Amino acid sequence: MATTFKTIEILQVPFINTTQRHFLKAVETRVSQRENIFVVTANPEIVMYAQTDCHYLSLLQNADYVTPDGIGIIKGADILGTTLPERITGYDVLVDLLKWGNDAHKSAYFVGAKQEVIDALTPIIAHDYPNLTVKGMRNGYFNDFAPIAADIAETQPDMVFLAVGFPKQEQLIADYRHQNNGLWMGVGGSFDVLSGMTKRAPEFFINHHIEWLYRLLSEPTRFKRMLALPRYLRAVRRQKRDELD
Ligand code: UDP
Numbered sequence: 001m002a003t004t005f006k007t008i009e010i011l012q013v014p015f016i017n018t019t020q021r022h023f024l025k026a027v028e029t030r031v032s033q034r035e036n037i038f039v040v041t042a043n044p045e046i047v048m049y050a051q052t053d054c055h056y057l058s059l060l061q062n063a064d065y066v067t068p069d070g071i072g073i074i075k076g077a078d079i080l081g082t083t084l085p086e087r088i089t090g091y092d093v094l095v096d097l098l099k100w101g102n103d104a105h106k107s108a109y110f111v112g113a114k115q116e117v118i119d120a121l122t123p124i125i126a127h128d129y130p131n132l133t134v135k136g137m138r139n140g141y142f143n144d145f146a147p148i149a150a151d152i153a154e155t156q157p158d159m160v161f162l163a164v165g166f167p168k169q170e171q172l173i174a175d176y177r178h179q180n181n182g183l184w185m186g187v188g189g190s191f192d193v194l195s196g197m198t199k200r201a202p203e204f205f206i207n208h209h210i211e212w213l214y215r216l217l218s219e220p221t222r223f224k225r226m227l228a229l230p231r232y233l234r235a236v237r238r239q240k241r242d243e244l245d
Contacts, residue, residue, distance in 0.1 A: 002224070003025075003026035003029065003030065003149045005017060005018045005022070005023070006018075006028070006067070006207070007066075008077055008080070008082040008084065009081065009235065009237060010047060010073065010076045010239070011047050011048075011050070011051060011076075011232075011235055011239060012022070012050070012061070013046075013047050013057070013060050013066060014059070014060075014061060014066055015042070015066050015067065015068050015073060015077070015084060016065050016066065016067060016068075016088075016113060017082075017084055017085070018085065019029065019084070019085050019086055019088075020086060020087075020088045020092065020093070020096075020162070022052055022140070023065065023067060023088055023093075024093065024096050024097070024100070025053065026119070026168070027039065027065070027093075027097070027183060028063075028100055028104070030183075031106065031158050031159060031182060031183050032104070033157070033181075034181045034182060036177060036178070036180075036181045036182065036184075037061065037064045037065070037091070037182070037183050037184065038062075038063045038064050038065075038174070038177055038183040038184050038185075039064065039065045039066075039067065039183065039186075040060055040063045040065070040066045040067070040071065040156060040170055040185075040186060041064050041066075041067045041069035041088065041089060041090035041186070041187070041188075042067070042068070043069045043070035043072060043073065043227040044057070044070060044072035044073065044076070044228055044229050044233075045075075045166075045225060045226075045229075045232075045233060046060075046069075046166050046167075046173075047073070047130070048228040048232050048235070049166065049167060049228075049245070051235070053167065056167050056170065056171070058242075059170055059171065059174045060170070063170075063234055066088075067089075067090075067093070068084050068087055068088055068184060069088065069089045069090055070086065070087060070211075070212070071209040071211075071212075072212075072229055072232060072233070073087070074086070074231065075085055075233065076233070076236040077233055079233070079236050079237060079240055080236065080239065080240055080243070081240075086145035086170035090185070090186070090188055090190055091187070091190045091193060091194075091200065091222060093138075093185070093187075093196070094161060094185070094187050094190050096127070097183070098128075098129050099129070099134060099157060101129065101158065101159060102128075102129035102131045102132045103131070104129070104161045105131050105132075105133075106132060106133070106157075106158040107132065107133035107134070107135050107155075107157045107158050107159070108132055108133070108134060108135065108157050108158065108159045108160070108161060109134075109135045109136040109137075109151075109157040109159070109160045109161070110125075110134070110136065110137045110153065110161050110163070110191065111136070111138045111139075111140060111148055111151050111161070111162050111163070111164070112138075112139070112140035112161070112162055112163025112164045112169070112187070112191050113139060113140050113163050113189075113191035113192055113195070114139055114140075114141065115139040115141070116197070117191050117192055117195045117197050118137050118138070118139050118191070118195075120195040120196060120197055121137070121191055121195040122134075122137055124194065124195060124196070126172060130174065133157075134153065134185060135152075135155040135157040136151055136155060136234065137146075139167075140162075140163060140164035140189055145172050145176065149176040150179075151180050152176075152179060152180050153179040153180050156180060156182070157180065157182060157184040158182045158183065159182055159185070160173075160180065160182065160183065160184045160185070161187050161190075161191075162184070162185070162186050162187065163187045163188060163189065163190055163191040163192075164186075165188055165189070166186060166188065168188030169187075169188070170186050173185075173186060174233075199218070201214035201215065202214070212226065212229070
């Protein structure tokens with residue numbers, strides 16, 4: 001039987017109410033049974049985008065698991081009085097699944113990021129996860145995903161990681177997931193970090209829940225995208241007021 005978790009809704013997006021450990025266990029069990037699973041790790045920016053695109057919102061509602069990626073989601077849950085235990089970020093899930101895939105001799109397919117990132121990532125994966133079979137490594141700058149999906153269907157990886165940013169990665173997964181049973185997960189900019197081309201925030205920023213501030217300082221062009229956060233918090237407070245009415 002498929003493992004399900006209770007969910008809480010933030011602006012109509014259903015987040016799983018569980019710990020990262022329990023979530024990973026469920027995913028690993030289902031991948032081992034070659035079930036078809038779609039995971040979204042959603043942050044406030046994704047939630048706000050979904051408010052403007054009902055097709056994207058319904059795609060999130062139909063994913064198998066939406067995890068709280070970022071302190072903003074945890075804060076939103078607190079505002080609504082439906083506390084979530086912890087963040088479950090795309091990067092952490094990716095790294096954990098690679099470790100598990102290595103231990104359990106699973107296979108993976110990687111699509112996303114620039115070719116130079118893929119070039120840097122290939123030897124790192126081979127070195128750090130020698131027992132993980134890599135079925136494909138492609139950059140994310142393609143015109144047509146269909147030939148890549150055909151290769152995925154042919155090579156049958158246990159896990160597909162798509163790092164082309166939202167909303168594209170989730171839209172592609174929804175369109176093509178039927179072509180291979182296994183995990184399909186969007187991982188945003190994670191290949192950039194995993195390859196060492198982009199640094200993740202130092203521990204200090206992570207521990208103080210201000211990883212967003214580090215990203216803003218190191219990539220000031222993200223400022224406009226980050227305006228989604230205060231808008232999101234205002235919208236969640238509105239949801240809370242509506243629930244009380
Ligand atoms: N990207 C890609 N193809 C595209 C556009 C973007 O592969 O057509 C990659 C980009 O190189 C980066 C990732 O998608 O590696 C998006 O990273 P971002 O930091 O925006 O994602 P986030 O983690 O914020 O969702």
